[in-house]
Amino acid sequence: MKKTIVAVAALLLGTSSVYAEVIAPKNVVYQDGAVSKSLTGVAGDPAAGRKAFLNRKQGNCLACHVNSDMADQPFHGEVGPSLDGVATRWSEAELRGIVSNSKKTFEGTIMPAFYIDSGYNRPLDKFAGKSILTAQQVEDIVAYLMTLKTE
Amino acid sequence: MGFKPFVTTALAIMGMAFAAQADENAKLVIDGQTMITQTKAPAFVENLDEIYSGWVFRSDETQALQLDDFDNPGFVFLDQGIDLFNTVDGSEGKSCASCHENVEDFAGLRAKMPRIKDGKLQTMEEQVNECRTTRMGAEPWKYSGSQMTAVTALISLQSRGMPVDVAVDGAAAPFWEKGKEIYYTRYGQLDLACANCHEDNYDTMIRADHLSQGQVNGFPTYRLKNAKLNSIQGRFKGCMKNVRAKPFKEGSEEFKALELYVASRGNGLSVESPSVRN
Numbered sequence: 001m002k003k004t005i006v007a008v009a010a011l012l013l014g015t016s017s018v019y020a021e022v023i024a025p026k027n028v029v030y031q032d033g034a035v036s037k038s039l040t041g042v043a044g045d046p047a048a049g050r051k052a053f054l055n056r057k058q059g060n061c062l063a064c065h066v067n068s069d070m071a072d073q074p075f076h077g078e079v080g081p082s083l084d085g086v087a088t089r090w091s092e093a094e095l096r097g098i099v100s101n102s103k104k105t106f107e108g109t110i111m112p113a114f115y116i117d118s119g120y121n122r123p124l125d126k127f128a129g130k131s132i133l134t135a136q137q138v139e140d141i142v143a144y145l146m147t148l149k150t151e
Numbered sequence: 152m153g154f155k156p157f158v159t160t161a162l163a164i165m166g167m168a169f170a171a172q173a174d175e176n177a178k179l180v181i182d183g184q185t186m187i188t189q190t191k192a193p194a195f196v197e198n199l200d201e202i203y204s205g206w207v208f209r210s211d212e213t214q215a216l217q218l219d220d221f222d223n224p225g226f227v228f229l230d231q232g233i234d235l236f237n238t239v240d241g242s243e244g245k246s247c248a249s250c251h252e253n254v255e256d257f258a259g260l261r262a263k264m265p266r267i268k269d270g271k272l273q274t275m276e277e278q279v280n281e282c283r284t285t286r287m288g289a290e291p292w293k294y295s296g297s298q299m300t301a302v303t304a305l306i307s308l309q310s311r312g313m314p315v316d317v318a319v320d321g322a323a324a325p326f327w328e329k330g331k332e333i334y335y336t337r338y339g340q341l342d343l344a345c346a347n348c349h350e351d352n353y354d355t356m357i358r359a360d361h362l363s364q365g366q367v368n369g370f371p372t373y374r375l376k377n378a379k380l381n382s383i384q385g386r387f388k389g390c391m392k393n394v395r396a397k398p399f400k401e402g403s404e405e406f407k408a409l410e411l412y413v414a415s416r417g418n419g420l421s422v423e424s425p426s427v428r429n
Contacts, residue, residue: 056358063358075359079352110347112340120342122397127340 033105034093039135044143085150186421225373225425232305241289261310294401300380307424330412339396369426
């Protein structure tokens with residue numbers, strides 16, 4: 001048992017050192033709003049993405065979007081569209097682009113850009129030069145969104 | 152299996168009950184006086200047809216607290232305001248009441264604030280501190296401190312029921328324009344302007360919060376959230392922090408201009424001070 005854990009940990013560490021190339025916010029390439037390349041090279045974790053989606057200090061996506069997959073949670077926002085079946089309507093690359101900087105897809109949208117670290121006015125010092133989400137959190141949330149398919 | 156489907160259904164129904172919808176039929180009547188909580192937007196407010204008091208967007212329970220001054224928790228602070236109004240302070244041996252014998256004489260003032268005085272934009276807080284420093288020889292109060300909000304609430308109460316009517320033209324015009332520019336400028340890491348929430352998306356839910364038009368006709372307002380009277384600019388500060396922006400300073404030219412602009416968007420609504428909000 002113990003050996004397996006060590007082996008898995010070693011494997012994980014190995015993986016992250018091979019794919020340590022995180023794409024910085026300013027280097028993200030958008031094509032018609034979509035971002036085809038993973039920001040981290042590490043596959044997103046839908047379970048972690050679900051948590052970041054809910055977390056009020058991270059994605060807080062539920063603040064603005066209804067999501068039936070979270071029917072056990074009170075207070076779904078109504079500012080943006082429902083995310084039910086969002087993976088049926090959009091590709092992974094499009095969702096990555098929308099989460100990272102939705103203004104590249106929807107001009108003038110109220111939705112914050114979750115993966116930019118400049119270009120906003122008067123940020124509080126503790127947020128200055130930072131993006132709302134880390135690259136991996138974006139990948140995790142995109143992986144979670146990809147599970148929201150219409151049957 | 153057990154309870155789960157039932158619980159989920161119940162929550163779904165609750166969720167529906169929480170769905171945002173301003174209660175346009177509810178009437179705010181205090182002491183026999185009907186407040187104007189909805190009216191036609193002033194012509195200069197380009198993107199709204201109707202304007203609504205924040206009272207309209209609150210829950211039935213919160214709304215009820217404002218119907219009777221005995222239930223309104225803000226009135227605890229009004230009593231403090233009366234005491235402060237009558238308290239001698241400073242080198243001249245005066246209180247507010249030394250010059251302003253009847254606080255009722257302030258009827259109408261709140262509806263006109265902020266205003267232009269000697270070519271400058273002046274808020275009610277600044278007027279109070281001007282009296283304190285120049286006439287009373289007293290120390291100025293903190294802009295949104297408990298003494299200030301208690302006294303501005305007392306003065307504002309004298310205008311309750313009167314329609315907000317701040318001047319936007321003439322000498323006020325350049326300040327108003329500046330305030331308008333700030334209202335439509337996105338700030339903070341979340342990159343949001345006042346207008347994104349309070350003009351484009353009022354009457355929708357942002358998680359547990361029912362977005363209002365951000366009207367300031369009820370200020371100083373008692374908030375259940377912090378159990379005290381809140382100033383207009385104190386609220387602006389809170390909003391800016393919420394969007395992860397560095398707030399302007401209370402009493403700054405930016406916030407004063409924004410206060411004038413936001414107040415003007417409520418021209419025609421009744422002064423409700425001290426209102427009750429969540």
